[in-house]
Amino acid sequence: MSIWCPSWELLWVVATFASSSVKTPHQLYVCRFFVGLAEGTFYPAVHTVLGAWYTKREIAKRACIFFGSAFVGSMFSGYLQAALYTGMNGVGGLSGWRWLFIFDGIITFPMAIWGYIALPDLPTNTRVFWLKPHEKEMAQERIKKAGKAVGEPVTWAGIKRVLGKWHFWVYTAYYTFFICSENIGLYMNLWLKSLHRYSVSNINTYPTVTNAITIVTSLAYGWTSDYIKLRSPIVFFSLTVCFFAAVNLAVWDGVPFGLKWASYYLTGFAQGSGPVFLTMVNEVCAGDSLERIIILGSTNSIAYAFNAWIPLLSYNTTYAPRFLVGNSITVALIVCAATTLALAVYLERRDKEKNDLVEQDVTTDPIVASQSREWIEGKGGEEGLAGEARV
Structure with a gap:
């Protein structure tokens, strides 16, 4: 991991710098392809590392801290866009959006280099100098006591075994519904723009409050989940809040202005439960290392494969700011996510009862x-x- 992740991050930096120099839309398409290719591996890879090092009373906090840090970046990006639009547009003959790509690349490059040093790989193959030999041995003992399996190679027989279990299908289905339902909070800026009462800077910065809410709630989810040692109740709570917000935005007509504003912000309660769910995957699949890494990858890749095109249909910007179809579909997706999660909880309990019977x-x-x-x-x-x- 200490080679894999930072190397892809360096490719991301190159593609981002190149994006600042594009002259045609097709050149930007190529750059965006490589940006997506480079960043797609990072999130599941980090959860693989977290699942290998931390125990049940520790992992959700770390997963939510990592997740929340991404939203700190998103908030900063919104403020940076506003600053560049007003302060650097035209400087050096470059548009503000070109400066944004340049700044993103400058910020990310030292972090990519730091990754070669900071990422510890897995407990079974860590090579980092900042861990002493006895600490590495202790880490391996911890994962053994926690019942975590590591190191199984990828084989066709192993893949067939993973696909033959319900975990792959149910967890991947839930995460796909979940990710595709998150789009509802992304179009607040179009609503603000349609009101014709806010500046460009305000339109860029007001929606960042949603990111702040996601940061706070994700940290609260992580600490609470580790304290009570339960995952699914946290996820159900986040889905309930987002369902309330989605219904308000789907109804739209007759919904007070303040409630619309609050509903956009309430969508920030949902995203922070994502790392809690992946923590659940890490724990349930802890005894099968191949299953764990495959599902952590499949949940992300399949979910975002669907999320790449569903918003283009459901949230066509010609229907802004109401998005009757998109918001209604989101309500249905949240219901499907809750139903799928309930099925996963039932199957987990059924398997646990069988295992207890065997013991x-x-x-x-x-x-x-x-x-x-x-x-x-x-x-x-x-x-x-x-x-x-x-x-």
Whole structure:
């Protein structure tokens, strides 16, 4: 990870600098392709690292701190856009938007270099100098006690095993619904622009409050989730708040001005639950390292593959600022996300009950326990079913 992630970040820097010099739309398309290619690997890779190093009482805090830091960057980007628009537009013969790309590249370059030093890889292969040998040994002991499996290579047999479990399909479906429902809060600037009462600077800065709300709520989610050692109630809460906001924005006519404003800001409650959900994935799949890394990658790649085109249809800017179709679809997506999450919680509890039954049988009938494990893992066939019947 200490080589993989920073190297992609350097490619991101190059593509961002190149974006400041484009002359045609097609040149920008090419630059944006490489920006997306470079940044797509980072988020699931960091969650893979977090899941390998931290235990159940620690991981949600770290995941939410990491997630919140991205929104600090988004807030800063909004302020930077406003500053560049008013202060550097035309300086050196460059438009303000070109200066924005240049500044982004300058800011990111030292962070990419820092990544080669700071990222610790995994406990089983860490090479960083700032961890002492006994600390590396302690890290490996911690993950063993936490029941975390690491180091399984990617094989066709392993992929087939992962695809044969419900985790891949249900978790990926939930995250796809979740990510596609987040678009509702991104168009506040178009609403403000339609009112014809705010300056360009205000239109750029007022929506950043949503990012501030996301930062605060994500940190609150992380600490609360680790304290109560539960994940799904936090996610359900965030979906409920966003559902309320989405319904207000879908109804639109008759909704008071202040409630519309508040509803846009309330959408910031949803996004912070994303890292809590990925923490849940990290924990449920802790015993299967290949399943864990595949699902962390699939949830992001598949969700954003759908999110790349759904907003183009549901949030066509010609329908701004109301977006009746888009906001109504978002309400449906939130309902689908909540339903899918409820299914995941049910299946997790069902599996836990089966595993507890197996552990109980170990002390009474080792043969039954063995057959029950085979049945649970999908490897026992008729023999496993016979064992389950005996139990």
